[in-house]
Structure formats: structure tokens, C-alpha cells
Amino acid sequence: MDNVIRRRTLGARLARWAVYAVLVGMALFYLLPLVVMLLTSVKPLEEIRAGSLLALPQAPTLAPWVKAWSEACTGMRCEGVGGYFWNSFRIVIPAVAISTFLGALNGYALTKWRFRGADLIFALMLFGCFIPFQVVLLPMARTLGWLGLSNSTAGLVLVHVVFGIAFTTLFFRNFYVAIPNELVSAAKLDGAGFFRIFWRILLPVSAPIFVVSVIWQFTQIWNDFLFGVAFSAFETQPVTVALNNMVNTSTGVKEYNVDMAAAMIAALPTLVVYVLAGKYFVRGLTAGSVKG
């Protein structure tokens, strides 16, 4: 933060060590669950019962992962979480694509073609970011029923698109607001129309905000549990719901290693995204951090 010269006294050096100690200690606290999850997921059950949480596996095995993927029981059925993992993708990919596309168009229309009432419309839409979703659950269930989308993947895609547009619109609006209006004016004078200006002038410079929006929507929808548990059937439920069912299935022997492997499987896609595009992830968080 500063470049001011300070005297390197003993006290100052001790303080510096203390700072590092606290920072590393906290890092261990944050890492502990991940490490334990990983270790447990490759240990046989006997080793878990006998040894400590942090003990390294004596006989590492991938069997729990295999079982979690294809055999573990989630409620009544014992087919593992693999199928639900793909379910999640079937929900996430269209929902992310549609909501990001609509958000981009909305953001563009609301900032670069400022018609009367644009601010009011934006404010009203933005409110969708803030509501507790409990307040829409029951009507949503009825509406999905009317639309014939109850318990379907398409139904969940619809729900995520509807409540995702508020965020994507917010992202793109804030991004496009910072792009000079004169660019659009120049294009208008050059003879380009609404869609042409979007396609030729705005889109080519929108890559960063597309990444932010896609990552944010991906993480949110992948991690969703409430909509998944409320609006899906057995065959269509996302991986988070399957994981929860699996862990809370109380029949037979509790296989902690399989639970942890399943948790790892459910966590991996978003962790990979975080590691690969952490910068954009943080940007999305701070911009759209209003969502719980």
C-alpha cells in the first residue's frame, strides 16, 4: 500500500512475522474442508473409522469416486450422481446462454437507446435481484404446471432464465453505460441501425462482460438448490439436490468416503471455473453480490 521508509526494528520484524502467521493460519482454515474432503474421498471406509481426519490415506483408492458417480443411492434409486451431474449441465447451458443473451440486448437497449422510462424499467427489473425466492416458489410451481413444464428440465431452465435476467441486465447495463454514447451516435450517422450497431460496434468490445456474466450465471445456476428441489422430479433433479438426497439417505451403512467423493464431483465444475477465471469470478461477485 505504501512506499514509506520504516525503521526495521525488532518489534517491526516480529509484527511482520505475526502478520504472516495469521494469514497462513487463516489460509489453512479455509483449505481444511477441501483437504479433508479430498483425503476422505480416497480412503477406504475402515481407514476412516480407524484414523484421524487429516491422516494421509494408507491405501488410496478411487472406488468411492466410482461408486459416487454410478452406484450410490440418492433416495430410492442407486445410480450415483453421474446422471444428475449431466442433468445440471442440461439445465445450466441453455439457461446461461439465454439469460446472458437477453441481458446483453437489454443492457444495450437501456443504455444506448435511452427511451423515456428506461431508468424506471431498469429499476423495476433490478428488484428481481433482491427478492427472497421463497416469495415466488408457490406461484412458480402453479405456473410451471399450467405451462406443462412441471418437473422438467425445460421448466428449470425457464425459472433460471427468468430470475437470471435481472443480473445479466445489471452486468451489461453497467458495462455499456461506460462505453461512450458518441460511438453509437457515430454509427447512427454512418447509417447503421439498432441490431447492426449492437453486432458490429458493441459486441466486439463486450468479451470481458460476457465472461463475467457467463461465469456468474454458471456458478449461480450450478449451485442452485432451492429451485432444483422445489421444481424437479427424480429424473430431472440437478446434482446439488441429488447430493443432498444421497447424504441424507439413511439406509444402510454410512459411506463417508462416497459422500465426500460425490461432494467433490458436485463442486468440481465451479471450482475449475474459479481457478481458471478467478478474476472474472470476483468481478461478477462484487457486481452482482446482492444475490444470496
Add this chain to the structure above:
Amino acid sequence: MSALEIRQVRKDFGATRVLKDVSLSIDSGEFLILVGPSGCGKSTLMNSIAGLEPVTSGQILIGEEDVTWCTPAERDIAMVFQSYALYPSMTVRQNIAFGLEMRKVPKAEREEAVDRVADLLQITPLLDRKPSQLSGGQRQRVAMGRALAREPKIYLFDEPLSNLDAKLRVEMRTEIKKLHLRLGTTIVYVTHDQIEAMTLADRIAVMRDGHIRQLGTPDEVYNDPADMFVAGFMGSPSMNFINATLEGDAGAYRLVIETPDAPRLTLPWPAHRDTSAMKEQIGRRVVLGLRPEHFSEEDIRLTDQAEGTLLTAPVTVSEPTGADILLRLPLGEGEVTARVGPKIKVKAGDRVDLRVDMSRAVLFMPDSEQRLA
């Protein structure tokens, strides 16, 4: 033939009226400059001409055709923006050709136009660069190139030089002037820089509060200002306004100036510049407007000896600018600025003798700020 005609244009933003029934007519090939302080409505007028903002009422005609309700594209106008507004994702070549592409000009013609414009503005080596790889001056050229490629009916320039450094600004100013002389294009040019206005314009429209206060050649606007605002806005350092009392009678008016701690100064008004309105102001307060260059050193002979009145005053500040010296001295209730030659040797506190050239002085009414004579 008028290239652009603006009739009674009015523009409201909510409750504020930004343009108050502005009317203006520009001849084909004319270089018109809109000048005024920020918030005077000049940029709004520009945007209204371009069709970027709809007007509240009034009419805009381009080449005799009513375009008031046309889109910007339908008006066939090109504009150079203050921020240049180059499309960041396109190369210089694509930037210049974009307008032609949108108008479905065949590729070969587009390339020809790009080459012609690049040659004209000497930006051929830059054609395959992106705007982010250009300097400010280069961007400015590309922005002009984009406008020139299309050969529209009218060019609009919105403070095109204000983002350049001082030296580049002077260079580009000259270049724009040369381009205009060479191409004979119709140009409407917005600036807040009155030197740009004086040097470039065929005619200047001085705007304030949504009105055009004066429309005239640079010489008219500078030497024959319509009111105190125009007089004060044009010229740097700006015109001195001195409170005085009008005495005497037609043919022999005098302006009497009271300066604290100094003898009263009486300046005879040149009889040939009398106006009939002056009669009603006899014995009343008026505002005398004198530009800094209307003062001169005592030993320089004025063209009309009789109108040069001697003024002796102590110098409060002396500011050499290199080419000449600006002196501040008390006159009337405040201080005035006088521009004198660089050879005069004075420092603060010295008394100087200056002659006042009344042949170019102007008089205003103190309340309405309108021109009296």
C-alpha cells in the same frame, strides 16, 4: 442556396428549455462556427441538426428538404466527435469504410474512397492499425477521414480539437482551414475556443442560454458586438467594461470616468459614431467597452490624433507574454487590462502614460447590457 436552414427550433429537456426558438441559415460551402460557454445549447443544436436528439418544435431543412423527423442516417450528415468515437474493434481502414459499407457502396468504390481520404490526411501508413494503437493527433485525423470518406451534404464538427495539446491544436486548426478551402464543404463547427472561432469561421454564431446572441463574420462579432456578453466572450484578454457617465450633447458627447484617488477622466466620443439612442442617456450611467489593444503607449501616434486621450495611471501588475505586455491599471471602479508593445519598461507601481483609442470603443446600457453605440 442554403445548405442548412434551422427554423424556430426549440428543445426542452423536461422543464428546462435548452434551445429557445433558434433560427439560422447556412450557405452551401460556408464554414459556420457555433461558439459559447458550456451549457449555452450549442452542442444540443448540433445534435438536433444531426438528428441524434429530436427537437421539441421547429424545422430543420437540409438542402431545402425538411429532415426534422428523419433519422441521422437519412439526413446524410457526417460528424467529427470530440472524443473521436472511433470504433475500437475495427482497423482504421474499416472505420473509414464503415459508413460507405452501411450505405451499400460497392467494395471497390469503398477502397478507392479510403485511399483518397488516407492520402488527403496522410494516414495511409496507419490504415491497418486499431484505434488503440494511435496517438491523439492520429485519432483526430482518422475521425476526420471517416467523415470525409462519405462526401455528405454537411459536416458537423463537435469540439474536434479540444482533446489535443496546444501545439497540435494549432496545427490541426490550420489543416482544417486548408481542407475547407480545398474541398469547399459546408461545415458547422462547435467550439468554446474563441480563437478557433475567429480563425476558422466564415461566420460565427455566438450562443448563450439557448439563444443566438449574434450571428456575423468574425470581424463583425469582434469589432461590432451586439451586446456585452458577445463583447466579453470574444477576445482574450477580454474587453474591459468601465462604468462611465455620458455627458455633453449630440456631436460632442463625453464620457466621464471617476476613479478613486485619481483625477476624473473625460473621454470625448467621436461624433461620427453618435447614435440617436444616446440622447436619452445623457447624464446617466453607461458602460464603456475598451479592448486591451485600444490602449497604447503614449509615444505611438494614433491614426486619428484627435481621438487619442491621454491617461496616466499607476501599474498594479505587469505581465509580459513575450510578444507584448499586459498591464493592469486602475480605471473607474475596477482595473483594466491594457496590451502594450514589448519594449515598454514598467514594473508594478510605476506610472504610465497611455493613449485611449476611442474610435473603436463601444458603449452599452448598464441594465439591459444591449449595445448603445
Add this chain to the structure above:
Amino acid sequence: MSTTSLARGVGTNAARRTPAARLQDWLPRLVVAPSFAVSLFFVYGFMIWTFILSLTNSRMLPQYDFVGFAQYARLMVNERWWVASTNLVIFGGLFVVICLVIGAGLAILLDQRIRQEGVLRTVYLYPMALSLIVTGVVWKWLLNPSLGIESMVRGWGFESFQFDWLVDSDMAIYTLVLAAVWQASGFVMALFLAGLRGIDDNILKAAQLDGASLPRVYWRVVMPCLRPVVFSAVMILSHIAIKSFDLVMALTGGGPGYATDLPATFMYAHAFTRAQIGLGSASAMLMLGAVLAILVPYLFSELRGRKHG
């Protein structure tokens, strides 16, 4: 309301505009219209719908026999609701305060020209990328009395060590706090760090030239600058707390008994599993009220701040 304001926007001269100009006027509105209509229906319409449901005695299926505010009255005397609300106050309060302390502390320490800052930041923030279900599952395992942290510490020789909050109905609520803080405090750190980096360096230099010690600089100069960050962090965190559902479901399932119920789980249980749609709707409306109570002052001060800024 929307149609009239839209129509007015085109102006009284609409008829005189060229077709292209009219298209240019309407296209942006047409593009936004579907999203806006969807928002009106799915957000505002559904809020009203839920409110209407909360005035009925719907049980298994929505039906429209209005009973006034009877469901709210029932809620007020429902012990489980009171447990859930009390839990929200405890959970929310602790969660917000602890996250703020840890987040601000870590941000300030990280701001001391730390080696490997990027790595540490990544580590602190990764839990935010995880599903709360995963978080719940992992912490459930860590807090498992016979095999988790308790047994690990006992294995180190501290035989009397006890850490069985998960199965203790008085303490279970704090396990939620622990897991939630683990998940969100890194994010608060990121907010504060961004705030710290946004402070003009020259202010700090000036303060140090004035002879202020580093802790004093932070307390007197930096912290006041971070007030807006604190404000938005509090608002975001309380928002998360009110909506907390996933974590409870995965970590405690609301138990033991209903000791760790929160309004969100209460609502879900009554609306979807206990066939009390009317009561569930009433609880959802109260949750909305709580969010608004936090949100409205926040937005108000945001807007006012922007006007002054």
C-alpha cells in the same frame, strides 16, 4: 402505467416521423419488452400472488377462501416460527459481524505488501465458488462427533475435548454460523481489499508524513473511507442470511428437531411438505418484508449519496 409513458416518449409528432425513425424509436422498447414483461409477471405478479395466498386458508393446493390476516396471526403464535425467527437473528447477527471482522482483518493484513498475496487471496475466496450444499456436506462431516474434528483432537491426546455442536440442540445453530462464515468471509475480504486499493495513496502518505503510526492511520484515516464498503457488505450479508436455505438443509436439516430452522426452511417445509400453503405464503411475505427493511434504507442512501457525489 408503462404503456402510457411509452407512448408519450415517442412524442406528439410520432405521425410525422419517417418510417425508419419510427422503427428506431420502437425497436429498443420492443427488445426490452419481453424481459420486462417477464419481470413484471414473475417477480411482481408472483409477489402479489403469494400475498393473496397468504390471505387464504390454502393447505395442500392453493384455493381462494379468504381468511384475512389469520395466517399471519397463526404465525405469530407458532412456536416453530418463533424459533426460526430467533435463529435468524442469532445466525444473521453473528454471521454478519464475524464475516465483517474477519474480512476487514484479512484485507488490512493482506494490504501490507505481502508476498504471494495472489495465492492467499485465491485460497480465501474459493469457498464462495462452492455450492452451499457442498459446504454443508463437508462441514457435516468435519463436525461429526465420532469421526470429525472432535475425534481428531482427541486422537492428539486431548481426551476430554468436546465438539458436538451438531447434535446439541442449543449449539447446532452455531455450526451454521461457522460454515456460513467459512463460505462468505473471503468474499467480504475481497470487498474490503477492493475498497482499500481504491483509497488515494497520497492520503496515506500525507498521514504518515504527519507522523501517524500505521495502526492509527488505519483507524483514523482508512476505516472512515471504507464506510460505504461496510455498508454494502452488511446489506449483502444480511440478505444472504435471510435467504439461507441450502446450508441448513445440507448441514442440519433444520435439526436436531427444529432447533436450527430458519424462516427459509420453515417456509419450504410448510408450503411443500406439510401442506400449509397459506401459512407458508405468510412466512414468505414476512421474509420479503425483512429484505425490504434492509434494502430500502440502503437504496435510499445509495441514491442520495450519488446525488451528493
